[in-house]
Amino acid sequence: MLKQTRATKARFQLILIKPSHYDNDGYVVQWIRSTMPSNSLAAVYSLAKGAAERELLGPDLPIDVMAMDETNTRVKTKEIARRIAENGGVGLVGIVGVQSNEFPRAVDIARPLREAGVQVLIGGFHVSGCLAMLKELPGDIKEAQSLGVSIYAGEAEEGLDEVILDAARGELRPLYDHMKHLPDIGNIASPPFLPNDFIERTIGNVTSFDAGRGCPFQCSFCTIINVQGRKSRYRTPDSVEQILRMNYEQGINRFFITDDNYARNKDWEAIFDRIIKLREEDGMDVRFCIQVDTLCHKIPGFIDKSKRAGVTRVFIGLENINPANLIAAKKRQNKITEYRKMLLEWKRVGIITYAGYILGFENDTPESIRHDLEIIKKELPLDMLEFFILTPLPGSEDHKVLHEKGVWMDPDMNKYDVEHVVTGHPKMTEAEWTEAYRTAWGIYYTDEHFETIIRRAYASGINLRSLMPVLFWFSSAVPVEGVHPLQWGIFRIKYRHDRRAGLPLESPFVFYGRYAADIARKVVLVAKRWRHLKRIVRKVEADPHAKLYKDEALTPVVDEDAEHMELYTQNEAARTAVERERRVAAKTGNGNGGKAPAPAGLRTNGHQGNGHDAGLHDTEHHINEQNEPASPLV
Ligand code: B12
Numbered sequence: 001m002l003k004q005t006r007a008t009k010a011r012f013q014l015i016l017i018k019p020s021h022y023d024n025d026g027y028v029v030q031w032i033r034s035t036m037p038s039n040s041l042a043a044v045y046s047l048a049k050g051a052a053e054r055e056l057l058g059p060d061l062p063i064d065v066m067a068m069d070e071t072n073t074r075v076k077t078k079e080i081a082r083r084i085a086e087n088g089g090v091g092l093v094g095i096v097g098v099q100s101n102e103f104p105r106a107v108d109i110a111r112p113l114r115e116a117g118v119q120v121l122i123g124g125f126h127v128s129g130c131l132a133m134l135k136e137l138p139g140d141i142k143e144a145q146s147l148g149v150s151i152y153a154g155e156a157e158e159g160l161d162e163v164i165l166d167a168a169r170g171e172l173r174p175l176y177d178h179m180k181h182l183p184d185i186g187n188i189a190s191p192p193f194l195p196n197d198f199i200e201r202t203i204g205n206v207t208s209f210d211a212g213r214g215c216p217f218q219c220s221f222c223t224i225i226n227v228q229g230r231k232s233r234y235r236t237p238d239s240v241e242q243i244l245r246m247n248y249e250q251g252i253n254r255f256f257i258t259d260d261n262y263a264r265n266k267d268w269e270a271i272f273d274r275i276i277k278l279r280e281e282d283g284m285d286v287r288f289c290i291q292v293d294t295l296c297h298k299i300p301g302f303i304d305k306s307k308r309a310g311v312t313r314v315f316i317g318l319e320n321i322n323p324a325n326l327i328a329a330k331k332r333q334n335k336i337t338e339y340r341k342m343l344l345e346w347k348r349v350g351i352i353t354y355a356g357y358i359l360g361f362e363n364d365t366p367e368s369i370r371h372d373l374e375i376i377k378k379e380l381p382l383d384m385l386e387f388f389i390l391t392p393l394p395g396s397e398d399h400k401v402l403h404e405k406g407v408w409m410d411p412d413m414n415k416y417d418v419e420h421v422v423t424g425h426p427k428m429t430e431a432e433w434t435e436a437y438r439t440a441w442g443i444y445y446t447d448e449h450f451e452t453i454i455r456r457a458y459a460s461g462i463n464l465r466s467l468m469p470v471l472f473w474f475s476s477a478v479p480v481e482g483v484h485p486l487q488w489g490i491f492r493i494k495y496r497h498d499r500r501a502g503l504p505l506e507s508p509f510v511f512y513g514r515y516a517a518d519i520a521r522k523v524v525l526v527a528k529r530w531r532h533l534k535r536i537v538r539k540v541e542a543d544p545h546a547k548l549y550k551d552e553a554l555t556p557v558v559d560e561d562a563e564h565m566e567l568y569t570q571n572e573a574a575r576t577a578v579e580r581e582r583r584v585a586a587k588t589g590n591g592n593g594g595k596a597p598a599p600a601g602l603r604t605n606g607h608q609g610n611g612h613d614a615g616l617h618d619t620e621h622h623i624n625e626q627n628e629p630a631s632p633l634v
């Protein structure tokens, strides 16, 4: 236990840190404003505050809770150690929501703290995923334990009290394993919450919370099902209302619902109904970004209720358009025959779509990736596409299989940020795969396609002033900053001394010279790209026929698509998938006598964002413009 430095009445210091990770030069990725508040931190912070309010350690030992997110705040370990010492020497640093790519940084934060005698506990997806899937703890976790760092696997909802009690006695255990029991999160007293002064360090008036955990599907690259389970656990509508009201009171009205698949939250409808009531009857202007799967449009009422509940943006796990790849990754629920229908449904209600696309499935080659992206641009009415390198993330089945077979995987966890190649590929070299990822952004976000996306959006009633920042963000993060849009922030901060353990301290001339040149280059590039995009938006807005824009992607789905669209004809796997869907449709009597891949409702629907109902779009446009969201994500 840490020595007490001043005679004061002791106060238990609980300091929660969400770590960042290192860039390729070994500097901490950090911004003046980062993308969004972390829900992992909000969840643990709120539970800790609850424990403090309940006086868990008794009236003589009050608990002070402090949270910081390293993506927007410099972690000063000496100050933390001093703070604990000045408050009676009792405390704990919890390193929260640690992903695999953040684990090396988390250990580097822990090291000086341990040297100063501070108790440290690491939780999050890396440790939980490893405990869920591996027979033995991997070397990096064992190494952390050898420094005296404790590990917390599983969710904090039922285990945090025990940890605080142990830490107050100075008896933290090396391992807390809560993986066997997944807690009920329905109506817990302290749902996720972060105070406004914390949220102000992120972009926009946005915070995040999980309305549920778990997903029923079985994708082999997924960690979530092995850590949070396949059964849907969800918060009650009362609990969601409590989260919304607490935030609304502090002026926050935009939310990222972090459920990996909100469409499979068993209580999605009751939660949406409550939010609709808050919006329509209580006048709360709350808005949301959600994540869904590609079959969400088949859930009756899901898309229309999303609209009424204030969803403005939706992330979709599209992943790939080659059915052979999807089957190999056990992503059987992704049916290419449903992609257009689903995207047109979102367009119908004027909600912006982002799709995740994974590069490096077993049939991918640089040429096939390029070809597939051209098909997507032409035939899918999608707004943003974001790319990821297929990565065997600890906690996934893919990682487990490779680990058990002894296949090479890069031992440097810092690279597991889905932007680095960390294992071999049957058809691409590491250099080709890396290059395919880097160039994918430029292949999708061309000037021509910017204009197409903007024209499709305008014709579908999407507010262009709201789309533009997002389009800018997703198209520019990699070319400008070299980081994924989900990691980007406003103005990169770098500290010469905050370099990865083992790397040399650079000379001030080299470090600051490069830093200044980098800033100058980025400022010019950002201004140029923004102006350029603005010109395209203005051009579309000035076009008197823009509302009537139509193209192949915006055309309602019809039987004949299967004959000519490349999405359905490009290879044997695509043709087989279409045939299979036709047979299923024939058996179930669903979708036009088994001929078409399209449900009748969609085929006859006149308002597929092609300007048929421009009147409605005008109203929508007007409403959206009243309150333009500033965040790139929500
Ligand atoms: C929202 C989200 C984001 C958001 C915000 C981050 C956040 N954590 O909120 C954004 C968009 C910024 C993001 C970015 C990225 N993400 Co992300 N993200 C998520 C997502 C969907 C939800 C996170 C969440 O809120 N979970 C719910 C919370 C409550 O669960 P939890 O984090 O596990 O925390 C609980 C327990 O672990 C435990 N616990 C955690 N910490 C601690 C600490 C202590 C002391 C204790 C006692 C307990 C404890 O208690 C918590 C409460 O129950 C998860 C998937 C998922 N279902 O978790 C992916 C996930 C965490 N992300 C992932 C990845 C890879 C990324 C990116 C690298 C992707 C990219 N290239 O940009 C970046 C990294 C950026 C960065 N450096 O942060 C992976 C990590 C996998 C792994 N093994 O590392 C996940 C699991 C998704 C996946 N593909 O598998 N992400």
Ligand code: SF4
Pocket (backbone or CB within 6 Å): 215, 216, 217, 218, 219, 222, 223, 224, 225, 260, 261, 293, 317
């Ligand atoms: S749909 Fe998404 S959350 Fe569900 S198993 Fe697949 S990757 Fe995981």
